[in-house]
Amino acid sequence: MFTIGDFASLGRVSVRMLRHYDALGLLEPARVDPFSGYRFYSAEQLSRLNRIIALKELGFTLQQVGAILDEKVDVVELRGMLRMRRAQLEHQVSTDTARLAAVNARLRLIEIEGHMNTQDVVLKSLPAMRLATLSAVAASYASSDIGPTIQPLYKQLLERVTEAGVMPTGSPVAYYTPANDDGAVTVVAGFTVSAQASPEQRFDIAELPAVPRAAALIHHGSLENADETYQALAKWIEDNGYRADGAGYAREVYLDTPMDDISKWVTEMQIVLLPDSDA
Template identity: 25%
Template structure:
């Protein structure tokens, strides 16, 4: 048996942490000396302590460590580690998104009144025969994987697609998650729909307000701000129907995000 100080030195874990693990029930002393009250630890407890330490250093909470220690089989512990790994990955992505928003805020402050002003044009959009794929996706950044899926389906079934593809956003308001997106790829003729891949004719839009957004996708927000200012000045128009977006230059044909070219389209009616 080892006294707590000896056990601390052998395991390189402080006495303070050993006492804490005792209080929380993670690692109780093997024995308590009935005469002195000293905590006594055994060599058999070292592997358990090592497991506690690496779980703690992996970001596990006390309750999670207790659950992991109760799993006697390796697969059970590996499943716990995989779950924690995914949680940490998600946290990293969320923190990276916060950093991105901080950089955007700094850029806007530094730009001040030098913000780009986008021109609004009005045009009539005809009906298109399209092969479409509509789905609820986690967020707008997940749209790229949806395009890959549509392209793969077209290639597998030898469906020639026009390069004038566009996206339709069916949500009536902006959503940060669970976005209702429909991808549309014009085709020469309508075919037979298959599961999520649907042939259809889009509705014509007599009055579509359009603006071109240059640069990274983060500039899209400024494009919509231009629409809001334009609407305030042209109050005879009212938004009507789902918005559309055409990426003329994007990640698949342009390496530099500063050279991206996105067209935003919002249908309007006169009131």
């Protein structure tokens, strides 16, 4: 089971939105603690969340979304509706590109439901890391918001570490703080370094602690499709009885990033697990 904060992060929505869906009866928690009132969700509920977001992007009101879901619209019908909306978006102005990407991402998630590849997930420890970092705030965890936020950070960071005479010692790393109720998230771009902090440098030094246990999965290709990999990780975590650590939600290690072809990128997605998980 996932806390409302962890589930919101995995589903790329805000905590406030999940509470709103609960109030409307669209997506109720799998369990509510009778003493604390804390809400808990299961990985299985990502399926319903994907449909709610997809139908919302089609322009349906939340009341209409509820009616459609209660009639159990199947994947074939939903795919047809999404493709029709995609055709409409392709004729709109460039400012709608982000919405189109969101629809495509949710469509992919719906199409692979029941076929997520979790066989390649590995359980591993993560070493402590010293990173030279820059950070910025993205509007949400959605790939369409994360990508434009993090990409300029790496260019700026490389310029600044070079200016300071600091040499990266390993692969670039990114990590994120949990989303607040409005869905905003702090994106941190980093290079592994051995240097100590210096008042003259124009970047921060972050010390990531060693992690005894994390679930990791290799993602191939553009990070626009990263949601698929993260939701596969979520399914594996729940299927194997682990729990995600919300404080260290996700790390990404960019193993290979040819600038001329993002389809050949290789990224390891890592979700930190609570040490007291029982699996």
